Amino acid sequence: MAKKRRRGGFNPALAILVALALAGAGFGLGWHFGVQSMRYKGDILLVNEQNQLPATYVPEGLVNLYQNRHSFRLASSDIYLTRETYEAAERMFHAAEEENVNGFIITSGYRSYERQGEVYAESEPGKAQRPxxxxxxxxxxxxxxxxxxxxxxxxxxxxxxxxxxxxYGFIQRYPANKADETGISYEPWHYRYVGVEAAKRMHDTGMTLEAFLKKYR
Ligand SMILES: [Zn+2]
Structure with missing residues (x-):
């Protein structure tokens, strides 16, 4: 009797339906897909004054740099980047270290919409982006x-x-004298991961991300 009851409790067909429903929900609600249709140009996410992220957007797979980093230092223990960005940064700073260029300190990475709101409120006008x-x-x-x-x-x-x-796939996102394209004046400290191929093309042509996406994506 007990055996029969146990078997009755597990319905393979129902389990498959539940799994499919969960997978479907995950797919439909995935941030990546929700955002891709609106703001991705090709495979590159564009964020600026004209292309804003929703308050609910949180990137997948954030990595705590303090628990992982080897080749650079940190201004605090709660700085996060996506895994791919972190790994590229690690490779880059390791390569710098090999050439005796040390002492990089990352001061900021991922900021939530709410945190950016605080930064914006605390900053002088024009010094920080709105959330x-x-x-x-x-x-x-x-x-x-x-x-x-x-x-x-x-x-x-x-x-x-x-x-x-x-x-290593990074661009200096806000170069000097390009505010008419980026909307942001010179920020020599701000680097953005776009992947090696796109970064090389932007470096070689001197294009901003905005100009590059307009032309190629
Ligand atoms: Zn920045």
Whole structure:
């Protein structure tokens, strides 16, 4: 009797239906898919004043840098990036280290919509993006500095990144004199992961992400 009852409790057909329903719900509600239709250009997520993220957008697979990083330092223990971005950053800073360029300190990574709202409220007008318009909400961007920085752009670390960041899939997202395209004035400390192929093309042509996506995606 007990055996029969146990068998009755498990219905393979029902289990398959439940699994399919769950998979379907996950697929339909996946942030990646929800956002892709609106803001992805090709395979690259574009976030700026005209292309804002919803308040509910949280990237998948955020990695705590403090628990993982080897080749760079951190301004705090609660900085996160997507796994792919973190791994590319690790490779990049490791390569810099091999050339005796050390002392990179990541000061900021992923910021939630709410956190960006606080940053925006605390900042002088024009110094921070409004929530939804910040790349930091993607988990694909970080800010970096060094301990001795009087201005990151005058450091050897900055010079190294200018030459090599694209080899690891990063672009300097807000170059000097490109605010008419990006909407944001020079930020030598802000790097964005776009993948090696796109980063190389942008580096070689001097294009901003906006100009690149307009032309190629
Ligand atoms: Zn930034």
């Amino acid at each position: 939804g318009a910040s790349e930091h909400q993607t988990g694909l961007a970080f800010d970096v500095t060094t301990e001795t920085s009087n201005g990151f752009e005058s450091t050897p670390q900055y010079a190294w990144l200018s030459q090599h960041a694209h080899e």
